[in-house]
Amino acid sequence: MSGAATISRVCVIGAGVMGAGIAAQVANAGVPVLLLDVVRDPADRSAVARGAVERMLKTDPAPFMSKAAARLVETGNIEDDLAKVADCDWIIEAIVERLDLKQALYAKIEDHRHEGAIVSSNTSSIPLDRLVEGRSEGFRRNFLITHFFNPPRYMRLIELVSGTGSDPAQVARIADFADRALGKSVVRAKDTPGFIANRIGTFWIQAAMNAAFDLGVSVEEADAIAGRPMGVPKTGVFGLADLVGIDLLPHLKASLLATLPEDDPYRAIARDEGLIGRMIADGFTGRKGKGGFYRLS
Ligand code: NAD
Numbered sequence: 001m002s003g004a005a006t007i008s009r010v011c012v013i014g015a016g017v018m019g020a021g022i023a024a025q026v027a028n029a030g031v032p033v034l035l036l037d038v039v040r041d042p043a044d045r046s047a048v049a050r051g052a053v054e055r056m057l058k059t060d061p062a063p064f065m066s067k068a069a070a071r072l073v074e075t076g077n078i079e080d081d082l083a084k085v086a087d088c089d090w091i092i093e094a095i096v097e098r099l100d101l102k103q104a105l106y107a108k109i110e111d112h113r114h115e116g117a118i119v120s121s122n123t124s125s126i127p128l129d130r131l132v133e134g135r136s137e138g139f140r141r142n143f144l145i146t147h148f149f150n151p152p153r154y155m156r157l158i159e160l161v162s163g164t165g166s167d168p169a170q171v172a173r174i175a176d177f178a179d180r181a182l183g184k185s186v187v188r189a190k191d192t193p194g195f196i197a198n199r200i201g202t203f204w205i206q207a208a209m210n211a212a213f214d215l216g217v218s219v220e221e222a223d224a225i226a227g228r229p230m231g232v233p234k235t236g237v238f239g240l241a242d243l244v245g246i247d248l249l250p251h252l253k254a255s256l257l258a259t260l261p262e263d264d265p266y267r268a269i270a271r272d273e274g275l276i277g278r279m280i281a282d283g284f285t286g287r288k289g290k291g292g293f294y295r296l297s
Contacts, residue, residue: 011088015052019094021152024063027072049075097251120146193259242292
């Protein structure tokens, strides 16, 4: 690979469950990262993404391989620091799973990214063609979906989705970096709703939850069956929902229902118990919140 094609600085936007973990992974590879999020507390603009890094440093097992790796992460907020993406070769968007917010962010990134910088989305379910609506040809040429899995330090897979306008050299550049620097197995997926993993996974999680609710089976009993025996070690289906984030589930469902074919079998099982909405409203968003289907230990 030529020197010009290497990735020497990365920006991750969205310091949540995935963005913070992806930033840690890039830093573990020795590559400096800029991690940005929105300002939630205007009184403390500097605390935005730093909180995510500090939380990770306290986690055991920590996503950072060393404190030196953690020091490679510079944090900031999107309101003040977006212009800094101009120094980054790869900009990874990992904000909330909403098409409108992602599209609005890309419009701003387009003003700042340097020519040749790659922009990718960590979306779980939104087709690439929808994400780049309204963007220039130059932006589209350098845009991909890089779908990391949770937690990024331990899950080896990345689904890589390119569009009809994507530059094959940039696709190869990211595949090479993900493989060699991040140690990931890269699976090329088509630009279809949910790609491969979530097209299957969302169906499976919903079907398992429906069965548990209908049969009156407890969360623990359901996970004992839909866990290790079915190849989902440790979490099972409800534990997986807690890990992923309960608040992600309605966004995933909405984006799949907006894009799947009319005869897709997911439509028949995607029902709403009202429970998920009540949990989110009460702050039970899973491990990142007050707890979820399981209490936090
Ligand atoms: P999250 O809710 O934990 O984090 C999202 C972060 O983005 C929050 O910190 C929020 O403040 C920030 N944010 C929202 N709007 C922003 C904006 N305009 N600019 C900057 N920051 C903004 O979400 P998550 O679970 O990390 O998911 C992020 C993305 O990754 C989504 O597209 C999701 O579908 C995808 N994903 C999630 C998982 C998972 O297991 N949670 C797995 C794979 C992919």
